Amino acid sequence: MNAAPAGASKASLIQRAGTLSSRICDRVSGAIAGMFLTNRDMVDLMEFRHGLHANPEISGEEEATARRVVAVLEETKPDRIVTGLGGHGVAAVFDGTEPGPVVMFRCELDALPIEEIGSLPYRSTIPGKGHLCGHDGHMTILTGLARGLARNRPARGRVVLLFQPAEETGAGAAAVIADPKFKEIAPDFAFALHNMPGLPLASARLSPGPANCASRGMRVVLSGKTSHASVPEAGLSPMRAVAELMPSLTALGPGGALQPGYRLVTVAHARLGEPAFGIAPGHAEIWATLRTLTDDGMSGLVGQAEALAREAAGRHGLEVAVDYHDVFHHCENDPEAVDILRAAFDAEAIPHGEAEIMRWSEDFGLFGRGVKSAMFLFGSGESSPQLHNPDFDFPDALIEPGARIFMRVIRNLLG
Known part of the structure; x- marks a missing residue:
């Protein structure tokens, strides 16, 4: 894992991890008996996210980010790590012992060409570039999921954790799908999330049909x-x-x-x-x-x-x-994939409701062609700055419940 960022000691991160666990329980109906990430995990994951946040790379330039991702994934000992997918994309593959469907979870590697403002101890060190859409948090959620899979692999089928390049330009998903290496891990189901300012922290919104324009x-x-x-x-x-x-x-x-x-x-x-x-x-x-x-x-x-x-x-x-x-291309949430996510929300006591169609675009929609796919919106707080604002920062409090939702999907589909 990355070293603790300047201004954030190990002791302070451990204390913050415990505080976040309490906050998550309070926010999500106090009914979380199945938390699979420990305080030690949370310290490591927050360090990882803060390191990503401090070192953003924009679309097509995510080489160092991909190396960071590979380094932390290697610790979880997946059956295979695929690199160079559609550019700098990375996929970690966890196989079950019995045949079954391939379930993919996707996050994004890239940051934005926007100057970050503010005084975070882990603020961007790269002039004119910043993780101001939350992709650093999305990557960290899948990294947490990898930790869970290292301890409890799927009983059947296969799980693919995809760290996709170049989402912000719309080029990344198409490049990944066109890569011959992707054909070896092509999914039957694909899931993703995107944090959403304005929604209550750790609440979900999801509907079948068109999701993004x-x-x-x-x-x-x-x-x-x-x-x-x-x-x-x-x-x-x-x-x-x-x-x-x-x-x-x-x-x-x-x-x-x-x-x-x-x-x-x-x-x-x-x-x-x-x-x-x-x-x-x-x-x-x-x-x-x-x-x-x-x-x-x-x-x-x-x-x-x-x-x-x-x-x-x-x-x-x-x-x-x-x-x-x-x-x-537009994103279309498959009804069956939506039902799978809703069942996971209910099992993990995640408050959820119907989602409005978003005007903004997302290239996750390409993965839904011939695949049962869905993306849900995950509340990053009612007072959070908006996505792409120069002072946006992904809430660490979403790491654990985000990973837990996806782990529940795996258990429900693959055992």
Whole structure:
């Protein structure tokens, strides 16, 4: 495990672990007889998370994070550790002694390109990067689950703990699935969680059907011809096309209620010409995020948005090119997988209720194609800063109940 972070002594972490155990019991109806992580475990796991938090790596750069994960997984002696999955992905495999289904639990390796603020003793040491979505906590929950599996392997089937790269860009799940090594551990069931500010601590929200929207970044490039600013008529400026396109694109997706037909188009960035007073522009870019409730709705929105870009370029004699980035498919919670999680919540006295569909996107949805999958929201506190805020920090109090929920799923499915 990582050394204790500066400002956090072993004694203070041991005391905090005991306090967290008490808080968890109080928060979750006081009915937790099956806690399988000891105070010693909690000290180690908090050290691990704090080390991850202090050393964030963004999508596609998670090499050192993957090494940290492999080091702690090796201590739990899985039957196999797969590395280099879809980039820097890691999977720990725990086999049962009898045939049975493959059950996968997924977390994310990557952090965000956001400067962290605040005075945590384990705050980010990497300028401009921070674990401000809670992926450090998600990794720690699966690491705790690995400790439980080291002591009590599944009776049958197989458990796969997947530490996925590049979730924040939408590239990671697709890369993992395309990797030939993944075919050897492909699951029958896939489960995940995401911490959720605004919900009571350690409470769960889950519903069948669409859980997260599909989205993609659309970049429209308009090309004309520059000229001296004193004779703009001698060039071909994309200024009018940009002025027309921004409101017409957003009109395609006005937002509203998250119901069938939901669309939202957000202009995220625009650039016209060069930052110089002597040049009439000849180049422009518009970046827009397209968002729909389901993948089926995305294809129609893409077609209409591209048509608007071509029409605007044609009216003004410009060349146009369109490309796409950060492509996320929508997440769909399978009813059977939802029932499995709900049974685990009930068995572990986890308060739970129905979840609203989230506008934000998550590439976990790709694992649900042909697989029974579900992701639940796990409350990180009603007063917690929002995800991607520069002062967000994952609550250590979620580590034990998160791991325990997943362990209950394993016991119920695999014995």
